[in-house]
Amino acid sequence: MRRPTRILTIAAIVPLTAVALAACTPGTSLPTIATRSASPTPTPTATPGPTAAEIAALAKRDVGEGTVVSVEDESLGTEWDVRVVVADGSVQEMHVADDGAVLAGPSEDPTDANAQSANRAQVAATSITLPAAQQRMLAAVAGGVVTAIELGTYQDRVVWRGDVLVGGVRHDVRIDAVNGSVLLNQADSSSSATPPSGS
Secondary structure (H helix, E strand, O other): OHHHHHHHHHHHHHHHHHHHHHOOOOOOOOOOOOOOOOOOOOOOOOOOOOOHHHHHHHHHHHHOOOEEEEEEEOOOOOEEEEEEEOOOOOEEEEEEEOOOOEEEEEEEEOOOHHHHHHHHHHHHHOOOOHHHHHHHHHHHOOOOEEEEEEEEEEOOEEEEEEEEEEOOEEEEEEEEOOOOOEEEEEEEOOOOOOOOOOO
8 A cells, every 4th residue: 555655756756856957958047147357456547527727726716815836636636735835935735625625724834934035936937827837738748637736946947847647657747937848748657646756
């Protein structure tokens, strides 16, 4: 009497196995699992936003006077360090957000009498404004973004020194602050987002 029961049990299992195997036939597609392929570290790029000249205008508005002599992108276009030389040659420093909000300052950057005199002389010798210098830098490096620009000296000339970033490559560009000529345009792929180098 037990043998028929065993046969019935096996007979019941066979159809279920056939159904399970049918579900795995080549015609049935299985869900795919997304995989992440290894990719190289992204090259630093400038973030779209206000230009150095626009940030300079915002900073000057808040200081109320003087000449903006330095604008530097400190956080991929979201925070800028700005320095303004006022009438007595002292320097006001401030940090400005990309939306124009003042994050810190303006506050006086300590300078002695000699530095103040040198600042006044540099500003007085400058014929090319910061916005005009920025335009010349962008003309020299097509498709670039100015991430830092400052007034300084180079080869005994007063110049605007700038970092222009394009395609992950930083270009050190120097514009004569008197006649607007390009004195230097040098690519440096090893340091794509560093401040301008010294004279």
